[in-house]
Amino acid sequence: MPDTHQPDLARHVPPGRALGSLALIRAVIRNPLEALPREAFEQPIARRTVLGRERYFVTSPEMIQEVLLTQADAFAKSEAMRRALAPALGDAILTADGDRWRWQRRAVAPIFRPDRVQSFLSPMIEAAARTRDRWLALPPGTEIELGHEMMRMTFDIIVETMLSGHAAIDVARVENGITTYLESTGWAIAFAMVKAPGWTPFPGQRRAARARDYLRGELLRLVSERRRLGSEREDLIALLLAARDPESGQAMDDRDIADNLLTFITAGHETTALALTWAFYLLARHPEEEDRLLAEITQATGGAPLKPEVVPRLVRTRQAVQEVLRLYPPAPIIARGATRPVEVGGHRIAAGTTVLIPAYATHRLPGIWPDPHRFDPGRFAPAEVKARHRYAWIPFGAGPRICIGLGFAMEEATAILATLLPAIRLRPEPGFNPGLQMRITLRPARGMPMRITRR
Ligand code: HEM
Numbered sequence: 001m002p003d004t005h006q007p008d009l010a011r012h013v014p015p016g017r018a019l020g021s022l023a024l025i026r027a028v029i030r031n032p033l034e035a036l037p038r039e040a041f042e043q044p045i046a047r048r049t050v051l052g053r054e055r056y057f058v059t060s061p062e063m064i065q066e067v068l069l070t071q072a073d074a075f076a077k078s079e080a081m082r083r084a085l086a087p088a089l090g091d092a093i094l095t096a097d098g099d100r101w102r103w104q105r106r107a108v109a110p111i112f113r114p115d116r117v118q119s120f121l122s123p124m125i126e127a128a129a130r131t132r133d134r135w136l137a138l139p140p141g142t143e144i145e146l147g148h149e150m151m152r153m154t155f156d157i158i159v160e161t162m163l164s165g166h167a168a169i170d171v172a173r174v175e176n177g178i179t180t181y182l183e184s185t186g187w188a189i190a191f192a193m194v195k196a197p198g199w200t201p202f203p204g205q206r207r208a209a210r211a212r213d214y215l216r217g218e219l220l221r222l223v224s225e226r227r228r229l230g231s232e233r234e235d236l237i238a239l240l241l242a243a244r245d246p247e248s249g250q251a252m253d254d255r256d257i258a259d260n261l262l263t264f265i266t267a268g269h270e271t272t273a274l275a276l277t278w279a280f281y282l283l284a285r286h287p288e289e290e291d292r293l294l295a296e297i298t299q300a301t302g303g304a305p306l307k308p309e310v311v312p313r314l315v316r317t318r319q320a321v322q323e324v325l326r327l328y329p330p331a332p333i334i335a336r337g338a339t340r341p342v343e344v345g346g347h348r349i350a351a352g353t354t355v356l357i358p359a360y361a362t363h364r365l366p367g368i369w370p371d372p373h374r375f376d377p378g379r380f381a382p383a384e385v386k387a388r389h390r391y392a393w394i395p396f397g398a399g400p401r402i403c404i405g406l407g408f409a410m411e412e413a414t415a416i417l418a419t420l421l422p423a424i425r426l427r428p429e430p431g432f433n434p435g436l437q438m439r440i441t442l443r444p445a446r447g448m449p450m451r452i453t454r455r
Pocket residue numbers: 093094095105263264267268269271272275325329330331334335394395396397398400401402403404405406408409
């Protein structure tokens with residue numbers, strides 16, 4: 001990414017020249033966002049051949065709907081994603097396909113029902129209040145690394161809500177392990193593109209393997225501890241322990257349960273933390289919008305601490321979260337592989353072909369989003385949403401594989417903003433440019449240092 005890149009102004013649109021195969025592979029390793037061809041930003045569907053293999057980029061909402069919904073049965077998770085994630089996450093809900101995916105999804109669905117998610121608002125607000133109080137105790141002007149702070153907070157929330165707050169988890173080490181592991185994923189994706197064998201070595205491989213072994217070991221330990229000690233709690237571990245395969249009647253073994261727990265911990269904290277990191281960055285760059293949210297929050301709470309029942313009234317704050325997810329979708333590229341020949345938008349796609357959905361590009365199409373790089377939560381006012389194609393905004397994916405944590409994440413991000421904003425002002429150094437880097441998720445390449453002042 002060039003240094004001139006300013007995330008909320010003229011944004012990343014790749015150079016017009018096509019990258020050669022080797023340059024492309026290098027770009028995938030460094031930052032897959034850089035490997036998106038310009039056509040992905042300009043055409044509804046674009047075809048590229050890399051080392052003799054076809055790949056499609058599907059950007060238009062109509063065709064995304066075909067891939068993710070109407071013809072979803074012709075697609076599975078992509079080989080590259082599997083290769084990147086399965087060594088850590090196994091064959092759990094995010095990486096599995098077909099019947100195996102379906103029964104895992106059914107097993108965990110009860111914990112994501114709206115009433116359950118509402119009941120999680122209290123622990124979400126409490127975790128945000130702990131962060132706020134810790135920040136208020138710092139000398140004014142202290143610089144914090146916001147991304148890291150957000151990860152800690154959302155990690156606490158996921159462990160509290162999904163795993164009944166297992167104090168035995170070493171939060172810092174697990175969080176570190178996840179980051180270290182994700183750093184290695186560019187290699188796995190590039191190797192899948194060139195069909196290199198699974199054992200091909202790459203720099204940092206040992207570190208990634210150590211992180212993965214630590215994470216898997218910790219979660220396995222947690223599951224066997226629960227089996228031994230039992231618990232009355234109706235949490236995610238309880239649901240997974242009780243799940244039975246509808247075909248065979250078999251329960252999950254400890255490995256499958258641990259893989260799912262690690263999946264939920266990873267998918268459920270990193271993404272929301274990044275959304276919040278980008279949210280504070282955008283609000284710092286748009287103080288007029290920050291003031292508008294503050295006015296809404298103060299009016300809804302009457303200046304008192306936020307209560308769960310007030311969160312549904314924070315309409316503009318929720319729209320701001322949606323707009324952040326448009327500009328910086330934490331999962332910027334959704335990947336699939338065709339499992340049989342299929343036609344999308346008039347293109348015949350052969351079995352085995354990779355189909356990439358660059359949500360990052362769809363979210364910035366000028367034909368759908370006027371002045372697309374501008375931050376404007378008003379785009380999510382109900383009338384505007386109704387006038388757009390449903391698949392124009394896909395930060396959570398769509399169709400049967402849509403993010404199961406969508407409602408959870410939206411409540412969480414809204415409640416956290418409404419707890420932190422009224423107490424604290426966060427500002428980057430003037431002119432600071434965080435850059436963009438994709439590591440499965442979309443991170444600020446240079447971190448997000450912010451100075452804290454009390455309001
Ligand atoms: C802003 C926050 C979040 C974003 C942007 C996000 C994004 C996504 C996306 C794009 C997918 C679909 C991937 C695909 O189709 O290939 C997905 C799936 C998933 N997400 Fe999220 N997610 C977020 C928060 C969460 C939370 C809070 C949880 C759990 C508590 C969660 C758990 C999952 C799981 C388990 C899947 C796999 C679902 C399946 O395949 O059936 N996510 N997420």
